[in-house]
Each structure stands twice: as C-alpha cells, then as structure tokens.
Amino acid sequence: MSDVLTKIEIITRPSKFEELKQELAKIGVSGITVTDALGCGLQKGITELYRSVKKQDNMHARIKVEIVVCEVPVSDVVDKARKVLNTGQPGDGKIFIYELKNAIKIRTGEEGSQALRNNS
Amino acid sequence: MQMGDSVFMFFSALLVWIMTPAIALFYGGMVRSKNMLSTAMYSVGSLAVISVLWIVAGYSLAFSTGGNAFIGNLDWVGLKGVGFTPNGDYSATIPHNMFMMFQLTFAVLTVAIISGAFAERMKFSAFILFAILWSLFVYAPVAHWVWGVGGWLRELGAIDFAGGNVVHISSGVAGLILALVVGKRKNADAAAPHNLPLTLLGGMLIWFGWFGFNVGSALTINSVAMTAFINTNTAAATGIIGWLVVEWIINKKPTLLGAVSGAIAGLVAITPACGFVTPFASILIGFIGGAVCFWGIFSLKKKIGYDDALDAFGLHGIGGTWGGIATGLFATTSVNDAGANGLFYGDPSLLWKQLVAIVATYLFVGIATFIIVKVVGLIVSLRATQEEETLGLDITLHGERAYHESNM
Numbered sequence: 001m002s003d004v005l006t007k008i009e010i011i012t013r014p015s016k017f018e019e020l021k022q023e024l025a026k027i028g029v030s031g032i033t034v035t036d037a038l039g040c041g042l043q044k045g046i047t048e049l050y051r052s053v054k055k056q057d058n059m060h061a062r063i064k065v066e067i068v069v070c071e072v073p074v075s076d077v078v079d080k081a082r083k084v085l086n087t088g089q090p091g092d093g094k095i096f097i098y099e100l101k102n103a104i105k106i107r108t109g110e111e112g113s114q115a116l117r118n119n120s
Numbered sequence: 121m122q123m124g125d126s127v128f129m130f131f132s133a134l135l136v137w138i139m140t141p142a143i144a145l146f147y148g149g150m151v152r153s154k155n156m157l158s159t160a161m162y163s164v165g166s167l168a169v170i171s172v173l174w175i176v177a178g179y180s181l182a183f184s185t186g187g188n189a190f191i192g193n194l195d196w197v198g199l200k201g202v203g204f205t206p207n208g209d210y211s212a213t214i215p216h217n218m219f220m221m222f223q224l225t226f227a228v229l230t231v232a233i234i235s236g237a238f239a240e241r242m243k244f245s246a247f248i249l250f251a252i253l254w255s256l257f258v259y260a261p262v263a264h265w266v267w268g269v270g271g272w273l274r275e276l277g278a279i280d281f282a283g284g285n286v287v288h289i290s291s292g293v294a295g296l297i298l299a300l301v302v303g304k305r306k307n308a309d310a311a312a313p314h315n316l317p318l319t320l321l322g323g324m325l326i327w328f329g330w331f332g333f334n335v336g337s338a339l340t341i342n343s344v345a346m347t348a349f350i351n352t353n354t355a356a357a358t359g360i361i362g363w364l365v366v367e368w369i370i371n372k373k374p375t376l377l378g379a380v381s382g383a384i385a386g387l388v389a390i391t392p393a394c395g396f397v398t399p400f401a402s403i404l405i406g407f408i409g410g411a412v413c414f415w416g417i418f419s420l421k422k423k424i425g426y427d428d429a430l431d432a433f434g435l436h437g438i439g440g441t442w443g444g445i446a447t448g449l450f451a452t453t454s455v456n457d458a459g460a461n462g463l464f465y466g467d468p469s470l471l472w473k474q475l476v477a478i479v480a481t482y483l484f485v486g487i488a489t490f491i492i493v494k495v496v497g498l499i500v501s502l503r504a505t506q507e508e509e510t511l512g513l514d515i516t517l518h519g520e521r522a523y524h525e526s527n528m
Contacts, residue, residue: 048312049371049373050150050377051377051378051417051418051434052367052370052371053311053312055312
C-alpha cells in the first residue's frame with residue numbers, strides 16, 4: 001500500500017461540478033473540497049453594458065475542487081476529470097498535482113493515509 | 121367638497137407618495153452594494169426633511185395666493201388657513217389640505233430624484249442641508265411660477281400638466297449642476313449595478329405611482345383625467361420600445377436596465393403633456409422620449425464628461441425638456457379645453473411659450489442650485505473623503521451594511 005499523499009487541484013467550470021462529483025465517487029474518491037473561484041486564462045472576457053457604460057470583465061466564475069488521494073491512483077483521477085471536463089473550448093480549466101507531506105484528521109489525530117480513511 | 125374627487129385625490133396622493141421609497145430601490149439597485157443604503161438614505165432623508173419643510177413654509181411659498189409673479193408669501197406658513205375647506209383657486213371639490221398633501225408628495229419626490237446625480241460620493245449631511253435650501257429657494261419658486269396663482273409662467277400661458285418643469289427639468293438640471301460641482305466618482309467606470317431586480321421593482325413602483333402623479337393632477341375624475349391615465353401608460357410603454365430599439369441597434373443587446381430606464385424616460389416625457397394631448401400623440405412622445413434619453417446618456421454624457429451617476433439629468437432633465445417641447449407641438453384643446461393648441465394644431469405661440477418656460481427653468485434652477493451648492497460647501501464638506509468613498513458610504517457614513525453575506 002502506497003503511503004504517498006497526493007493533492008489534486010482542479011479548476012474548472014461550475015456547470016460541470018455535479019458530473020465530476022459523480023464520476024469521482026465511482027472511482028472511490030471519498031472526500032473533496034469545493035470553493036467558488038474567479039480566474040482568467042486564455043478565454044476572452046465578457047462585456048457588460050449598463051446604460052451604455054462598458055464594464056469589461058475577464059474574470060470568469062470557476063470552481064476549485066481539491067482532492068487528496070492515497071489509495072486511488074492519481075492517473076485515474078486525472079483521466080476521469082479530463083474526460084468529464086473537456087469541452088474542447090478555452091476555459092475548461094487546469095489540473096494541478098502536488099505531493100503532500102502529511103495529513104492529519106482533526107477528530108482522531110490519525111495521520112498520513114489513515115487520515116483519509118474512515119476507521120471508526 | 122365632493123366626496124368622489126376627495127377619495128380619488130387621497131388615492132392619488134398615496135400613489136405619488138410611494139414613488140419616493142420606490143426611487144430608493146430604483147437607485148439603490150443601480151449602485152455598488154457598498155453604497156446601497158447611503159443611496160436609499162437620500163430618498164428617505166427627503167421624505168423626512170421635505171415633509172416637514174413643506175408644512176412649515178414650502179407650501180406657502182409655492183401656492184399662497186398673495187405673492188408676486190415669482191414666489192408666494194408667508195400667509196400660509198405652518199398651514200395657517202389651509203384647512204378642510206376647499207380653496208377654489210386650486211380645486212373647489214377637494215379639501216384644501218388634501219391638495220396641499222398631494223403637492224407635498226411632489227416636493228419630496230423632486231428632491232429624491234436629484235440624488236441620482238451624486239450617488240456614491242456626496243455626504244449625507246451636505247445633502248440634507250442642500251435639500252432644505254433647494255426645496256425652499258428653488259422648488260417652491262418654480263412650483264409657484266408654473267402652478268401658483270399669479271405665477272408668471274402660468275400667466276404667460278405655458279402649460280405643464282403634472283410637473284415637467286417643476287419636477288423633472290428642475291431636478292434634472294439641479295442634478296447636472298451637482299454632478300459637475302461635486303465631481304466624478306473614483307473609478308466611475310468600474311461601477312455597475314449590484315442588484316437589478318431591485319431596480320426593476322423600484323422602477324415598476326415608480327410607474328405605478330406615476331398614475332397618481334399624472335392622473336391626480338387633473339384633481340378630479342373627468343375625461344382629461346382618463347386621457348392622462350391612458351397617455352401615461354402608453355408613453356411608458358413606448359418609452360421602453362424607443363429606448364430598446366436604439367440600444368439594440370447600437371449596443372446589440374436589449375437590456376432590462378434599458379427597458380426600465382426607457383419606461384421612466386417615457387413617463388417623464390409625457391408628464392407635462394399628459395392632460396393636453398391625444399393617446400396617439402403619447403405614442404410618439406414616449407417613443408421619442410425613450411430614444412432621446414438613451415442618446416443623452418449614451419452620447420451627450422460622454423461628450424460633456426460629467427458623472428451623473430444614475431442619470432438624474434439624463435432621464436429627468438432631457439426627458440422633461442423633450443416633454444415640454446412636445447407639449448408645445450401636440451397639445452390640443454380637443455382633449456382639454458383648459459389647455460391650448462400646439463404647433464401641429466395651428467398655434468405656434470404655445471411652442472414659443474413652452475421654450476420660454478424651459479429656458480427660464482434651466483437658467484434659474486442652474487444658477488440658484490450652483491449658489492446653494494457653493495453655500496453648502498462653505499458650511500460642510502460636500503464630498504465623502506477618498507477613504508470613505510473607497511470603503512463605501514454605507515459603512516463609513518451610516519455604520520451599516522446592506523448585505524451580510526459571509527457565514528463566518
């Protein structure tokens with residue numbers, strides 16, 4: 001059993017969230033954290049017009065999904081995410097992968113891979 | 121006293137009353153969330169201050185019958201002699217104090233409209249002081265000119281059914297002067313409405329109240345009142361269409377804010393004319409009103425470069441000016457025999473009188489407002505500090521926030 005903890009951060013379109021959540025559950029990802037985010041990338045901005053006053057907004061509404069895995073292979077998560085989130089248009093988002101030093105479950109004090117499990 | 125008319129006027133006064141809180145929502149939705157409450161406070165402040173001022177002296181200065189061509193006198197100060205008995209000079213069929221209350225709602229509304237020009241940056245203290253002086257020294261005289269017994273525009277034969285000069289041109293021009301003197305907002309280009317549904321609600325309540333404003337100005341239910349009713353709704357509708365057509369062509373998208381603004385533009389434009397023109401004319405007056413106000417806000421504002429934050433001048437000044445001219449074009453005695461025939465009905469002199477009334481209102485309101493603003497500026501600072509403006513006037517001037525969104 002691998003004890004390497006990996007954090008996968010996915011920034012993507014809010015409209016894809018439900019689908020992504022369901023697909024991740026299917027491959028055994030048990031815990032995720034989701035944050036509303038704003039960001040810009042290659043996608044063009046949106047122009048708002050209020051009584052002809054232009055407001056250029058190149059910040060797009062996105063979500064940031066954070067997942068920490070140990071037993072679930074990182075490649076599975078990445079493959080699933082790419083499959084679900086890829087529309088072929090700019091603005092699909094990015095996936096970032098980090099290696100983690102440790103994880104601690106606040107309730108029990110369990111560390112490392114144990115912190116990701118439900119042992120009680 | 122006639123009960124039917126009195127009930128009608130009571131209802132009309134209530135309708136006009138609601139327009140001021142409606143302006144609080146209409147304007148409040150158009151500013152950034154950090155200035156929602158301070159913007160609404162200008163309207164609530166108007167309700168408080170002008171309501172009292174009108175009783176104390178405003179009504180007497182505007183409507184007392186013993187004054188001169190320019191202003192009434194102090195005979196009716198504190199409503200002395202203004203009781204339940206009708207005053208035949210204004211209406212023989214409703215209580216005199218009912219007429220006074222109806223007019224009070226106009227005086228309150230006018231000051232609230234001005235606040236759109238300097239929203240997001242003017243100090244509340246400066247606004248209150250300004251409101252007191254402006255209502256006494258600008259609103260009351262202009263109301264006297266147009267509607268008061270002996271008022272010079274009334275004597276001249278200029279016609280203004282429900283306040284195109286008194287309410288709309290005067291508030292719009294005052295707003296323009298304030299926007300110029302107080303100066304532009306920091307980051308005005310980044311400002312965007314924080315809650316357009318509130319603006320929709322406020323705007324539609326303004327339209328609703330406008331029925332009291334225009335129809336009630338007949339002071340009785342007769343054929344003129346019904347024509348005013350029809351014209352008011354028609355012009356608001358075509359105001360929407362006029363605005364949206366131009367907006368759609370120029371900006372490629374018809375917006376809800378544009379639709380609500382177009383309705384207000386149409387309502388402003390028909391106000392002086394509503395009891396003097398045919399419903400067919402109201403279609404044109406509203407449509408052109410919507411289009412012209414769009415032009416004013418889209419083009420004129422950029423050219424001159426003033427920051428009329430919520431377009432008090434753009435809607436009320438420009439729409440009111442067009443309405444006054446339109447009255448001179450489309451008025452016909454076939455609708456109202458107490459009115460006059462306009463240019464299209466064979467009498468060019470009415471158009472001339474309307475132009476005199478408009479120019480006189482611009483000049484007087486512009487100069488008097490400028491003086492008042494300068495006087496207020498000597499006593500208190502007009503403008504919030506840069507820090508206050510950045511943080512928003514709600515929290516810095518009033519110590520409260522419109523929205524508490526965090527759940528922490």
